[in-house]
Amino acid sequence: MSRASNTPVYYFMQLPIRNLYKWIRSASEVEEEDKKERDRKK
Numbered sequence: 001m002s003r004a005s006n007t008p009v010y011y012f013m014q015l016p017i018r019n020l021y022k023w024i025r026s027a028s029e030v031e032e033e034d035k036k037e038r039d040r041k042k
Helices: 009-014 017-041
Strands: none
Touching: none
């Protein structure tokens, strides 16, 4: 997660669990969009 978003690990460790889940969901959506874009360019 930290590597994918270039965010320090300690940031995620400080997040309330609810916000962490929102962050993960958003990051997953972005990754899915990026994957679709890469597949379309093949």
